Amino acid sequence: MPDRLRGLLVGCGGMSRRWTEVSRSLSDLDLLAFVDLDESAAQARAADYGGTPLVSTDLTEALRQTQPDVVFDCTIPDAHTAVTLEALSSGCHVLGEKPLATSMADARKAVDAAEATGLTYAVIQNRRYDPNIRRLRRTLNNGSIGPLTTVNSDFYIGAHFDGFRNHMPHVLLLDMAIHTFDAARFITGADPVSVFCKEWNPSGSWYDRDASAVAVFEMTGGIVYTYRGSWCSEGLNTTWECDWRMIGQDGSITWDGADRFEGEAITARGEFRSEGAPIEVSPEDTADRIGGHEGLIQDFVECVLTGRTPETVCSDNIKSLAMVFGAIESAEKCRPIDIHW
Ligand SMILES: NC(=O)c1ccc[n+]([C@@H]2O[C@H](COP(=O)([O-])OP(=O)(O)OC[C@H]3O[C@@H](n4cnc5c(N)ncnc54)[C@H](O)[C@@H]3O)[C@@H](O)[C@H]2O)c1
Structure with a gap:
């Protein structure tokens, strides 16, 4: 493998701006082409990147x-x-935006390929x-609240998008909850077993399709994970990362999805209610995998150069996508669904 990678970026809409900025800052990557069905979008992103990359509307030709x-x-x-x-x-190695695919059959095709x-x-x-x-x-792994039993997450954002999301079926579950479900797998260290979900489009919604959902997942290790979410909820919005409550056998932690944590661990049992004391959440570790898009793109480039497997490799990420499609199937069939990938 060379010590610098040659890259091509396809899909030059809103999100690609961040990818372009990050790519420009990486010394071991050169973007050689920008491709979009809309040539002016590809041109704009190429101009942001600088230099003289190829601009094309034809992926096959640009790859060639x-x-x-x-x-x-x-x-x-x-x-x-x-x-x-x-x-x-x-x-080519591929790093793609979420979701991995828009069906499990397509996701399996990509994983197999x-x-x-x-x-x-x-x-x-x-x-x-x-x-x-x-x-x-890290705090959960340190055993500070004992083995996890229950995790709850709430996502309430009134998001007025323009574009594909306004008409997309299962828009909340497929385009947004994939982040939360993946985070739930990360937080619990567990995989999904089954789900029961209700999906609906609240009256007054500005979306064509269901933009609200509640789901109850059974995870490995007997952990129960619940999700409540809406993309057409006005007022008292949560963070994009959700409001979380983690319950362990020896205590609980709440997290607002930003930098506010509260934790309490049990110090004495025996009365009607146990006694507890506040617990501190582990400090930030700059050596950890952090940095959002920037961290992930940088890590991916390093993985390709060194042969290491990225944390969000498709064969693992498909488990998070399976939570999405399990929830969708459950909502459609109005019954619990076993989750497979
Ligand atoms: N990770 C995040 O936090 C995050 C946030 C926003 C969007 N996203 C994801 O990023 C992706 C893009 O979202 P966006 O908001 O930039 O959408 P967008 O509509 O602004 O841009 C998408 C671009 O892709 C182009 N395109 C579509 N089909 C194509 C094809 N076959 N070949 C070449 N170009 C094609 C469109 O012309 C458009 O310019 C989506 O998968 C979305 O879910 C992720």
């Missing part, structure tokens, strides 16, 4: 001309599988690279 090592996929969710399969079959080609396909789950979720995970 520039022969990149890595493809960054920032297209809309519906295009992720086709872009990934084409990039892998051209010999990565395995068959021996190339890496990883997904951006930038909220895993949040320093505060890392602090929380």
Whole structure:
């Protein structure tokens, strides 16, 4: 493997701006091409990047001309599988925006293609690279509240988007809850077993399709994880990272998704209610995987250069996606669903 990677970025809409900024700051990556169905979008992103990268509306042709090592996929969710399969079959490692795919069948195709080609396909789950979720995970791993039994998360944001989300089926579960479900897997260190979900579009919603959901997951180790969320909830919005409560056998921790934690661990049992004392959450560790998009993209480049496997590799990330599709199937069938991937 060379000591610098040649890259191509496809899908030059809103999110790609961040990818372009990060790419520009990386000394071991050169973006050689910007591709979008809309040429003016590709041109704008190429201008942000600087230099003279190829601008194209044709991914096949751009891959042929520039022969990149890595493809960054920032297209809309519906295009992720086709872009990934084409990039892998051209010999490129892929880092793509979430969600991995818009169906489990497509997700399995992409995972199988990565395995068959021996190339890496990883997904951006930038909220895993949040320093505060890392602090929380370290605190739980230290056993400060004992074995986890229950995790709750609330996501309430009145988000007035323009574009694909206004018309997307299962918009909250597929486009947003994937972050939260992936965070729940990270926090618990557990995998999903089953789910029961109710999805609906509240009256007054500005979305065409269901923008609210509640779901109860059974996770491995007997942990119960509950999700309540809405993208058309006005007032008292939570953070994008959710309001969380983690309950262990010996205490509880709450986290507002930003930098506010509260924790209490039991010091004496025996009366009707046990006695507890506040617990401190672990401090930030700059050596940990942090930095959101920047941290993840940088880590991916390093993984490709060194042969290490990224934390958000598709064969693991598919488990978070399986939570999404389990929840969708449960909502459609109005019954609990076993989760498989
Ligand atoms: N990780 C995060 O926090 C985060 C935040 C926002 C969006 N996203 C994800 O980023 C992705 C892009 O979202 P966005 O907000 O930038 O959308 P967007 O609509 O602004 O941009 C998408 C771009 O992809 C282009 N495109 C679509 N199909 C294509 C194809 N087949 N080939 C080439 N170009 C194609 C469109 O022309 C458009 O310019 C989505 O998967 C979304 O879920 C992630």
